Amino acid sequence: MGDQVGYLIGIDGGGTSTRALVRSRDGAVVGAGRAGPSALGQGVAQAWRHIQEAVQAAFVAANIRRPGWRQCAMVAALSGASHGPWRTAFLAADPGLAHLAAETDAFAMLVGAHGGRPGAIVISGTGSVAEALAANGERTTVGGWGFPAGDEGSGAWLGLHAVRHAQQAFDGRANASPLARRVWMLCGDEREALQAWCAQAGQHGYAQLARAVFECEERDPAAAALLQQATAALEDLALAIDPRGRLPLAVGGSIAERLAPRMRPALRNRLVQPRGGAVEGALELAAQAVQRQELEEIS
CATH class of the missing domain: 3.30.420.40 (ATPase, nucleotide binding domain)
Known part of the structure; x- marks a missing residue:
């Protein structure tokens, strides 16, 4: 996979819009794009349509012709990705990416906030949840039980x-x-x-x-x-x-x-300024996935 990938794509998809951030393998940001909602609860076909529109808009903004999907690695942080059947259906509709993963928007926000390093985050918008990533790679989630039974403080x-x-x-x-x-x-x-x-x-x-x-x-x-x-x-x-x-x-x-x-x-006193958001976190996760694959290919 590593030799094929020329571009990394991060997606932040929710119930109102989809954001795409594209970076080349040398670390340069190619461009950003937006499209309609891609929350999995609104349908997998719609999610993929708007993700592809957002990615296309990112390449158009950079005046670059979109490459084939086999040259791209994508991590999509999507509302509804924690629901197994929706996530499975989304991954099954893969258009042929070199790498594809679906993550929760909360975990992507955690990764984006700390630049992929260990840390914790408390998120409260429409709903609420807390996520943490330990130095040993262990992930922890607290809250996020959903409305109206949970999501306290949201x-x-x-x-x-x-x-x-x-x-x-x-x-x-x-x-x-x-x-x-x-x-x-x-x-x-x-x-x-x-x-x-x-x-x-x-x-x-x-x-x-x-x-x-x-x-x-x-x-x-x-x-x-x-x-x-x-x-x-x-x-x-x-x-x-x-x-x-x-x-x-x-x-x-x-x-x-x-x-x-x-x-x-x-x-x-423990609060730190987030380094990025969910779309930056998704992009970081895509970069980590490609790096792991390259190390596996070498070994």
């Missing part, structure tokens, strides 16, 4: 609890606070309307309400309390993923980035 978790508060306020079980009124404005201020919103919202719908919690914090103790609970949940993830605090710690995702300054000093 945007969807904040939104769910904001709606619960609004429901209680509607019934008179809680004060009609600014946060409750904001939820009513966004989701419905009548019982049937609010019920209908809850029935169809899903994880992403609830996550859209996280902004309202932050905006209401200064004048609403209920919103402030939710953000305090969310911060504590992310601290729990950080402590569980690396109890002895030996690994450098990064945060990723819009919610974690906003809550990180609120963490206890012992955790804040």
Whole structure:
């Protein structure tokens, strides 16, 4: 494989878009491209279509004709890659790459944040999870159980609890606070309307309400309390993923980035600036795969 590969490709694919980053074997970044969503839960055929469009856009941006797939090694960090059947179906549709692997977006974010070196990361955006990579190569995952049972401290978790508060306020079980009124404005201020919103919202719908919690914090103790609970949940993830605090710690995702300054000093002092994101992590994993194969061929 090593002799065939001229280009390394990293993919970061989610429910709204796909990013591709292409690098030549000499280390030079060729280009970047974007396309539509490639979350595996939306279909493997769509994922591959948008991945290929993003890769094509990256080569077009560099004014380079896309080479044959046998000259490329790709690691795709995709939403849904942790689901075995989806991952298997995705890999089975390989267009003929010299190397192809599918990874979770969380692990790729970990690799990107620490440049492939050992470290830990707490991620909170729509959902939440913590990942760690030890010096011996061992991988650990904490959290990430999914909405609504898990994903504590995430945007969807904040939104769910904001709606619960609004429901209680509607019934008179809680004060009609600014946060409750904001939820009513966004989701419905009548019982049937609010019920209908809850029935169809899903994880992403609830996550859209996280902004309202932050905006209401200064004048609403209920919103402030939710953000305090969310911060504590992310601290729990950080402590569980690396109890002895030996690994450098990064945060990723819009919610974690906003809550990180609120963490206890012992955790804040361990925080490091991420070196890259999921697409850079996927590219690093592709480079590592080619290097391993070359060493195996030599030996």
